[in-house]
Amino acid sequence: MSPPHVLIFPxxxxxxxxxxxxxxxxxxxxxxxxTFLISTKDHRSLSGVHSRLNSYPGFRFHVIQGxxxxxxxxxxxxxxxxxxxxxxxxxxxxxLILDFPVTCLIADGIMGFSIDAVEGTGVPVIFFRTISAxxxxxxxxxxxxxxxxxxxxxxxxxDERIVNLKGMEGFLRQRDLPSFCRSDINNYTLRQVSxxxxxxSDAHALIxxxxxxxxxxxxxxxxxxxxxxxxxxxxxxxxxxxxxxKSKSSNSLLEEDKTCIGWLDQQPPKSVLYVSFGSxxxxxxxxxxxxxxxxxxxxxxxxxxxxxDLVLSKDDENKVxxxxxxxxxxxxxxxxxxxxxxxxxxxxxxAFLTHNGWNSTLESIVAGVxxxxxxxxxxxxxxxxxxxxxxxxxxxxxxxxxxxLVERIVKEVMDxxxxxxxxxxxxxxxxxxxxxxxxxxxxxxxxxxxxxxKEMGV
Ligand code: UDX
Numbered sequence: 001m002s003p004p005h006v007l008i009f010p011x012x013x014x015x016x017x018x019x020x021x022x023x024x025x026x027x028x029x030x031x032x033x034x035t036f037l038i039s040t041k042d043h044r045s046l047s048g049v050h051s052r053l054n055s056y057p058g059f060r061f062h063v064i065q066g067x068x069x070x071x072x073x074x075x076x077x078x079x080x081x082x083x084x085x086x087x088x089x090x091x092x093x094x095x096l097i098l099d100f101p102v103t104c105l106i107a108d109g110i111m112g113f114s115i116d117a118v119e120g121t122g123v124p125v126i127f128f129r130t131i132s133a134x135x136x137x138x139x140x141x142x143x144x145x146x147x148x149x150x151x152x153x154x155x156x157x158x159d160e161r162i163v164n165l166k167g168m169e170g171f172l173r174q175r176d177l178p179s180f181c182r183s184d185i186n187n188y189t190l191r192q193v194s195x196x197x198x199x200x201s202d203a204h205a206l207i208x209x210x211x212x213x214x215x216x217x218x219x220x221x222x223x224x225x226x227x228x229x230x231x232x233x234x235x236x237x238x239x240x241x242x243x244x245x246k247s248k249s250s251n252s253l254l255e256e257d258k259t260c261i262g263w264l265d266q267q268p269p270k271s272v273l274y275v276s277f278g279s280x281x282x283x284x285x286x287x288x289x290x291x292x293x294x295x296x297x298x299x300x301x302x303x304x305x306x307x308x309d310l311v312l313s314k315d316d317e318n319k320v321x322x323x324x325x326x327x328x329x330x331x332x333x334x335x336x337x338x339x340x341x342x343x344x345x346x347x348x349x350x351a352f353l354t355h356n357g358w359n360s361t362l363e364s365i366v367a368g369v370x371x372x373x374x375x376x377x378x379x380x381x382x383x384x385x386x387x388x389x390x391x392x393x394x395x396x397x398x399x400x401x402x403x404x405l406v407e408r409i410v411k412e413v414m415d416x417x418x419x420x421x422x423x424x425x426x427x428x429x430x431x432x433x434x435x436x437x438x439x440x441x442x443x444x445x446x447x448x449x450x451x452x453x454k455e456m457g458v
Contacts (some may be wrong), residue, residue, distance in 0.1 A: 033105075344369050352372070
């Protein structure tokens with residue numbers, strides 16, 4: 001009998017590709033062949049990982065032509081991508097299934113329409129949501145919040161509590177709901193995200209990059225609607241625990257500036273604040289300057305990822321005040337893109353100022369690094385609330401970024417409450433590692449997933 005063959009189809013964005021490539025590298029050694037669907041641009045950008053992946057005989061990329069390749073930093077631009085995918089996915093998947101025997105499709109759950117695309121072919125669809133269980137659950141309940149009258153928001157007090165979200169009653173404020181909830185309830189992206197997430201109940205199974213000790217109560221809520229769930233994360237730690245991480249497992253679409261590791265080597269233990277807002281978030285010029293003053297005034301050494309497209313600014317506004325240049329020369333190090341997993345694992349890093357994208361959040365958890373949260377959009381608002389209130393891994397400065405607050409919160413996490421946050425971060429890191437070690441929940445769930453796929457046959 002020929003080995004199972006799985007199609008893996010991520011949303012073409014760094015955070016999604018990263019997680020789904022990691023899943024691919026967990027499936028290949030178990031004898032599951034995979035075809036990974038990718039855009040022309042991302043395929044080119046991943047040239048550094050081709051040799052690693054091509055060393056598996058059962059692996060191949062399938063390059064998709066004609067995908068939207070613009071930015072995705074707003075709900076509207078995300079919708080352009082969804083619409084483009086919804087149009088090209090059905091013929092693409094049907095042709096692939098005609099060309100090769102396909103055991104199952106593992107599609108990014110944000111592309112709910114892939115279920116319709118393969119309908120009638122007999123190919124089961126497993127959804128992989130690259131977000132947290134808590135953000136998934138918030139998305140899943142958007143329609144219920146509309147039905148109960150909590151959406152749209154009635155007043156202007158964003159601190160008002162949300163009461164009708166099962167499992168999260170009373171501790172989410174309006175500002176902690178996914179950012180799409182801030183728009184009109186007939187907003188196209190809000191409707192898309194809500195209905196797409198509901199489609200997860202129609203899939204054969206749902207994979208989540210999380211672990212039971214982190215999100216158990218929310219996972220139980222989801223289970224009532226999606227009975228077949230595989231929580232197999234944190235995936236990057238899972239790869240390491242199974243010794244499957246071939247040398248470095250970085251899946252960066254941008255070139256990593258590794259010189260920052262040399263700079264970190266010269267800093268005292270736990271002294272550095274690492275700052276990164278992931279691959280999609282943008283800052284206004286004012287926000288950049290407020291963060292910058294906050295960092296310099298905190299007097300902490302800082303390593304800051306300033307992507308080429310991070311700041312929305314006009315060319316004539318690019319001058320940086322002298323005191324910021326001076327403070328940065330004394331204590332800062334700026335890079336365009338960092339080897340993030342290595343940075344977070346470095347002994348010099350004491351805290352992470354993050355947008356709480358789910359990959360970054362998990363990477364911080366595994367490294368035992370406390371967080372200062374400044375969520376940008378989508379799922380990140382929910383994640384940052386959980387970081388502060390449920391997991392107690394840091395502080396959330398949501399929706400505010402004036403220099404005084406940045407300075408105060410950084411000092412709070414790295415000095416005033418350092419012991420408390422370090423203790424809970426170490427505790428959660430231990431649980432994360434246990435979950436992906438032999439006998440741990442994620443380890444067992446991955447074995448179940450592999451068996452499930454093998455039993456589907458070709
Ligand atoms: C997006 C969404 O924003 C996020 O909320 C969602 O959960 C997944 O998709 P992104 O914003 O890029 O992703 O954030 P995140 O999920 O944190 O992923 C960023 C990835 O890029 C991480 O794996 C991180 O290690 C990597 N990275 C980031 C680098 O390798 N170098 C950097 O300098 C910055």
